[in-house]
Amino acid sequence: MDVLALSIQALADRIRARAISIPELVGEVLREIRNRDPELNAYVTICEDGVQHQAKRLQAEIDRGRWRGPLHGIPIAVKDMVFTRGCRTTMGSKVYAHFVPDDDATVIRKLKRAGAVIIGKTNTHEFAFGPTGDRSLIGPTRNPFDKRKISGGSSGGSGVAVAARLAFAAVGTDTGGSIRIPASANGIVGLKPTFGLVSRSGVFPLSHSLDHVGPMTRDVIDNALLLQAMVGFDPKDPHSVRKRREDYLRGIGRSIRGRTVGVSAYFSERVEAEVLRALEKAIDVFEALGAKIERLDLRPEFEAIVNAQQVILQAEAYAVHETTVREHPDLLDPEVYERxxxxxxxxxxxxxxxxxxxxxxxxxxxxxxxxxxxxxxxxLPILPPEIGQREVNAQWKEPVREALLRFTSPFNYTGHPSLSIPCGWSKSGLPIGCQLVGQFYHEALLYQFAYAFEKARE
Amino acid sequence: MDVLALSIQALADRIRARAISIPELVGEVLREIRNRDPELNAYVTICEDGVQHQAKRLQAEIDRGRWRGPLHGIPIAVKDMVFTRGCRTTMGSKVYAHFVPDDDATVIRKLKRAGAVIIGKTNTHEFAFGPTGDRSLIGPTRNPFDKRKISGGSSGGSGVAVAARLAFAAVGTDTGGSIRIPASANGIVGLKPTFGLVSRSGVFPLSHSLDHVGPMTRDVIDNALLLQAMVGFDPKDPHSVRKRREDYLRGIGRSIRGRTVGVSAYFSERVEAEVLRALEKAIDVFEALGAKIERLDLRPEFEAIVNAQQVILQAEAYAVHETTVREHPDLLDPEVYERxxxxxxxxxxxxxxxxxxxxxxxxxxxxxxxxxxxxxxxxLPILPPEIGQREVNAQWKEPVREALLRFTSPFNYTGHPSLSIPCGWSKSGLPIGCQLVGQFYHEALLYQFAYAFEKARE
Structure with missing residues (x-):
C-alpha cells in the first residue's frame, strides 16, 4: 500500500486505529519531498523545526486514546503567503527571503488545533500577483504531468504538492483564481469559499476586498474536511462573517436529481477544443445524474465584471506594495515589478x-x-501553457494571464463560492478542470454536486 | 414686531396660537425675497407652485386644532442639491438648469411631514464642489454683512438666506465643510451631523463616503428643532444608521460645569489674529461656564487627515461627474471643470x-x-475673503479653498458631528464662527455646549 496515495479520510482511519504512526508518516512525506521536489520546485521551505516534535506529540495523543478528528496527524502544505509561526514565510519574494513570523495565521492556528501537521511552505507567484506560478524567488514550479508546463498560480506550489503526493492537502489563497487555476492545471480539487467565510488574518494581503483563503485537496471529501476546520468568525479580519457552524459534508452522497445546473455561452467562447469537450462531457454527466441544464446569457455582465475585478486588484495591490516598489525595486521579479x-x-x-x-x-x-x-x-479556457509563455497558443490572441483569469476572477469580485474539480484530460495528458459556482454560503451544495460528479466519473 | 426676525420657537408659538397666519407669513417671506434677494443672490428658484396652497392647507390644520409641532408652517429654504418634488433643482449648474425632480429627498419628505414649508432652493457652489459659494449658474451669493465678500460654500445660499432673514432655517449639505463654512461666514448655526444620521437619499452626490445633510439656523434651539425632524434610518441610503429616536433638545439649558473642552495648537496655527482672539474669548466663556480646558496635540494626525479627505473627495467626485465632464464641458463653470x-x-x-x-x-x-x-x-482660519479671491490675504500663503476647508474637512473624513456657532465679529463687521466637535451621536451634547455659550454671550 502506498500510504502517500491515500485520501485524508482513509489515512485518518489508519491513524486513529494506530495502523500508521504519525512520525513515520511525516518522515515518509519529507523523504518524498527531498527525492522528488527538486525537479518540481513545489516547496520553498520545509518546516523542519518542530515538525517531528509535533508529530510525536500528536502520536502520543493517539496513543492515549485522544483523536482530534480527521485532520489529526495529516501532513499538509501551506502556501507561502500564509504566516506560520517559526517557519519562514517568503511570499515568493526575495524581499521576505528571511522573514520568520512570530505568529500563525488564524487559519493555521485552526488547522493545527484540528491536528494538522504543517509540513512546509509552498511556492507562490511573487506576492501572489500572477496566475502562472512561474515567478518567485525560487523560480517556477513545474507541472507534474509535463514539467515544461506551468503549475498555474499563484498557489502553484500547493497545487503541485497535492497532485504529486508531496502533501495530503494544502492551503491556498485566491484573489482572481489563485486556488482554482492551479487546482485545474494539476488535476485536483480547489475551493475559493464565500468571501468572509475563512479568515485572512495573518495572510499577506494582495487585494483586501478580493482575497480569499481556501483548501486544495485530491478529492471532494478531503476538501470538505479541510474547509470544516478552516472556517469561523475572526474579529481580526474586518471582512470575516459570523455564521452558524454547519456540516460541509452533509451533501456528500446525496442525489442531485431534479437540481439545476446553469451554463452560459460566455463560458464556451475562446475556449480550447479539448476543454470544451470536457465541459460538454461534464454537462452530460450532470444530466445523467438527473440534473436539469439551464442555459443563461451572462456575457455583458461578465465582461464588465472581469474589468472591474482588475481595477480593484491593481489599486489595492499597489496600495499594499507602494513602499516595496519604491525601496526594493531590485529585489522584485522584473515582470512582477513591471505589473x-x-x-x-x-x-x-x-x-x-x-x-x-x-x-x-x-x-x-x-x-x-x-x-x-x-x-x-x-x-480555465486553455490547457496549461509552457513555463514563461505569455501569449495563448490558440485560435484567438490573448495574454496567458488574461486567459487564465477570465472564468475565475468574476467570483472574487462578487464573492460567490467557486470550486474547481477535475473533469478530464487532454490527449497530451494534461488535466482539465471544471468550475462549480454557487449562491453565497452554499459550499455544502457545491460539494454535493462535485462528489456526485466525482463518483460518476470513477 | 418684525415677524421675520423671530426664532422658529417664537414663531411656532404664534402660529399655534393663530397670532400669525401661515399664508401671510409665507407671503411676507416671499415679498422680502423679491425685495432683497436680487442683491444677495441667495435663491436660485422660489418654489411658487404649490407653496401658497401648502400654506393654506397647513393653516387649515391649525384652524381645525391640529398642530404638527414646532416646524408647522415654518418657511424654510433648501440647498439646490436636495431634490424637491415639482420644484426645480439645479445643483448650481447649467447642466441641470431645467431639472424638476419627481420626488422629494427623504429629508424633505420628513420636513414636510413635520409641517415645514419649502419656500425655495438656495444657491450652491456648482455641484457643491467648492467652499467659496461664488461659482454657480446664477453667479456668486453675496455676504449680507459685506456684499463684496463671499457667502462661503458650498451651501452659501442657505447661509445667506437664514442670516438675511429670507428664511427661518435652511437645509445644507456638507462634504468638507459646506454647511459650517457658510454658517461661520454668515453668523449663523450650522450642524454637520454624525455620518449616517440624516439620509442622503434624493440628495445629488458629491462624494458618497463624505457627504452629510444638516440644518442651518439662526440659533441653537432652532437647529436642534430642525435636526429632530431630519434624522432617521432610511434603507435608501446605504450608509444610513439605525438609531433609537432621541431628544436633541435634552441638553438645552443644562450646565456644562465640570465638562471638558479640548483645544489643540493645530487649530491656532495659520489663523488670522481676529479669529484667534474670538477663539480665545470663546475659551474664556467656556471656562467661566465651569468647563475645564484640555490642551491636546493633534497636529500630525490632522495634517494626514486633511490630505486623505481630499483624495477621497476627488476620486469619488470624479466617479460621479465623469460623464458630465466628457459630455458637457462647455456647460460647467471653468474653475469647477478644471478642478x-x-x-x-x-x-x-x-x-x-x-x-x-x-x-x-x-x-x-x-x-x-x-x-x-x-x-x-x-x-475658519480666515475672515470671509472677497468674491473671486483665490489666495489668502494673510501672513502666510495658502489657496483660499484650502484655508476654508482646513478645520472642517477632517470631520467629514472621520464622520464626527461638528457644529459651527457664531463666536465673534471682526472690526470690519464680519461674523466669526467657532466649531464644536463631539463623539459620534453626541449631537445633544454639542447643543448643550452651544446653547450655554450662546446664552453667556447675550
Missing part, C-alpha cells in the same frame, strides 16, 4: 466606480442563483 | 490607502473623545 508599476496608474475614480458597481452585479448574480443551483464553467 | 479634470488624476492606490487609514484615525479621534467632551476650534 506593479502599471497598477499605480489605475485611477481613483475608476476604483470607486468598480466598487459601486459591485453591489449591482452581486445582486444580479444572486438573482441568477434563484433560477439555478450551481453554475458550471470550465475553470 | 474636476484634476480630480481624475487621483490614483486608485492613494484612494485605497486613504480609505484604509480612515478606521485608524476614527479610532484615534474616538480615543481623544474619551478625554474630552467637545473639541473647540475656529470654524
Amino acid at each position: 506593479l508599476v502599471k497598477s499605480k496608474e489605475v485611477s481613483g475614480y475608476k476604483y470607486v466606480q468598480a466598487m459601486q458597481k459591485r453591489k449591482e452585479y452581486i445582486h444580479l448574480l444572486n438573482k441568477t442563483f434563484e433560477k439555478i443551483d450551481v453554475l458550471l464553467t470550465p475553470t | 474636476l479634470v484634476k480630480s481624475k488624476e487621483v490614483s486608485g492606490y492613494k484612494y485605497v490607502q486613504a480609505m484604509q487609514k480612515r478606521k485608524e484615525y476614527i479610532h484615534l479621534l474616538n480615543k481623544t473623545f474619551e478625554k474630552i467632551d467637545v473639541l473647540l476650534t475656529p470654524t
Whole structure:
C-alpha cells in the first residue's frame, strides 16, 4: 500500500486505529519531498523545526486514546503567503527571503488545533500577483504531468504538492483564481469559499476586498474536511462573517436529481477544443445524474465584471506594495515589478466606480442563483501553457494571464463560492478542470454536486 | 414686531396660537425675497407652485386644532442639491438648469411631514464642489454683512438666506465643510451631523463616503428643532444608521460645569489674529461656564487627515461627474471643470490607502473623545475673503479653498458631528464662527455646549 496515495479520510482511519504512526508518516512525506521536489520546485521551505516534535506529540495523543478528528496527524502544505509561526514565510519574494513570523495565521492556528501537521511552505507567484506560478524567488514550479508546463498560480506550489503526493492537502489563497487555476492545471480539487467565510488574518494581503483563503485537496471529501476546520468568525479580519457552524459534508452522497445546473455561452467562447469537450462531457454527466441544464446569457455582465475585478486588484495591490516598489525595486521579479508599476496608474475614480458597481452585479448574480443551483464553467479556457509563455497558443490572441483569469476572477469580485474539480484530460495528458459556482454560503451544495460528479466519473 | 426676525420657537408659538397666519407669513417671506434677494443672490428658484396652497392647507390644520409641532408652517429654504418634488433643482449648474425632480429627498419628505414649508432652493457652489459659494449658474451669493465678500460654500445660499432673514432655517449639505463654512461666514448655526444620521437619499452626490445633510439656523434651539425632524434610518441610503429616536433638545439649558473642552495648537496655527482672539474669548466663556480646558496635540494626525479627505473627495467626485465632464464641458463653470479634470488624476492606490487609514484615525479621534467632551476650534482660519479671491490675504500663503476647508474637512473624513456657532465679529463687521466637535451621536451634547455659550454671550 502506498500510504502517500491515500485520501485524508482513509489515512485518518489508519491513524486513529494506530495502523500508521504519525512520525513515520511525516518522515515518509519529507523523504518524498527531498527525492522528488527538486525537479518540481513545489516547496520553498520545509518546516523542519518542530515538525517531528509535533508529530510525536500528536502520536502520543493517539496513543492515549485522544483523536482530534480527521485532520489529526495529516501532513499538509501551506502556501507561502500564509504566516506560520517559526517557519519562514517568503511570499515568493526575495524581499521576505528571511522573514520568520512570530505568529500563525488564524487559519493555521485552526488547522493545527484540528491536528494538522504543517509540513512546509509552498511556492507562490511573487506576492501572489500572477496566475502562472512561474515567478518567485525560487523560480517556477513545474507541472507534474509535463514539467515544461506551468503549475498555474499563484498557489502553484500547493497545487503541485497535492497532485504529486508531496502533501495530503494544502492551503491556498485566491484573489482572481489563485486556488482554482492551479487546482485545474494539476488535476485536483480547489475551493475559493464565500468571501468572509475563512479568515485572512495573518495572510499577506494582495487585494483586501478580493482575497480569499481556501483548501486544495485530491478529492471532494478531503476538501470538505479541510474547509470544516478552516472556517469561523475572526474579529481580526474586518471582512470575516459570523455564521452558524454547519456540516460541509452533509451533501456528500446525496442525489442531485431534479437540481439545476446553469451554463452560459460566455463560458464556451475562446475556449480550447479539448476543454470544451470536457465541459460538454461534464454537462452530460450532470444530466445523467438527473440534473436539469439551464442555459443563461451572462456575457455583458461578465465582461464588465472581469474589468472591474482588475481595477480593484491593481489599486489595492499597489496600495499594499507602494513602499516595496519604491525601496526594493531590485529585489522584485522584473515582470512582477513591471505589473506593479502599471497598477499605480489605475485611477481613483475608476476604483470607486468598480466598487459601486459591485453591489449591482452581486445582486444580479444572486438573482441568477434563484433560477439555478450551481453554475458550471470550465475553470480555465486553455490547457496549461509552457513555463514563461505569455501569449495563448490558440485560435484567438490573448495574454496567458488574461486567459487564465477570465472564468475565475468574476467570483472574487462578487464573492460567490467557486470550486474547481477535475473533469478530464487532454490527449497530451494534461488535466482539465471544471468550475462549480454557487449562491453565497452554499459550499455544502457545491460539494454535493462535485462528489456526485466525482463518483460518476470513477 | 418684525415677524421675520423671530426664532422658529417664537414663531411656532404664534402660529399655534393663530397670532400669525401661515399664508401671510409665507407671503411676507416671499415679498422680502423679491425685495432683497436680487442683491444677495441667495435663491436660485422660489418654489411658487404649490407653496401658497401648502400654506393654506397647513393653516387649515391649525384652524381645525391640529398642530404638527414646532416646524408647522415654518418657511424654510433648501440647498439646490436636495431634490424637491415639482420644484426645480439645479445643483448650481447649467447642466441641470431645467431639472424638476419627481420626488422629494427623504429629508424633505420628513420636513414636510413635520409641517415645514419649502419656500425655495438656495444657491450652491456648482455641484457643491467648492467652499467659496461664488461659482454657480446664477453667479456668486453675496455676504449680507459685506456684499463684496463671499457667502462661503458650498451651501452659501442657505447661509445667506437664514442670516438675511429670507428664511427661518435652511437645509445644507456638507462634504468638507459646506454647511459650517457658510454658517461661520454668515453668523449663523450650522450642524454637520454624525455620518449616517440624516439620509442622503434624493440628495445629488458629491462624494458618497463624505457627504452629510444638516440644518442651518439662526440659533441653537432652532437647529436642534430642525435636526429632530431630519434624522432617521432610511434603507435608501446605504450608509444610513439605525438609531433609537432621541431628544436633541435634552441638553438645552443644562450646565456644562465640570465638562471638558479640548483645544489643540493645530487649530491656532495659520489663523488670522481676529479669529484667534474670538477663539480665545470663546475659551474664556467656556471656562467661566465651569468647563475645564484640555490642551491636546493633534497636529500630525490632522495634517494626514486633511490630505486623505481630499483624495477621497476627488476620486469619488470624479466617479460621479465623469460623464458630465466628457459630455458637457462647455456647460460647467471653468474653475469647477478644471478642478474636476484634476480630480481624475487621483490614483486608485492613494484612494485605497486613504480609505484604509480612515478606521485608524476614527479610532484615534474616538480615543481623544474619551478625554474630552467637545473639541473647540475656529470654524475658519480666515475672515470671509472677497468674491473671486483665490489666495489668502494673510501672513502666510495658502489657496483660499484650502484655508476654508482646513478645520472642517477632517470631520467629514472621520464622520464626527461638528457644529459651527457664531463666536465673534471682526472690526470690519464680519461674523466669526467657532466649531464644536463631539463623539459620534453626541449631537445633544454639542447643543448643550452651544446653547450655554450662546446664552453667556447675550
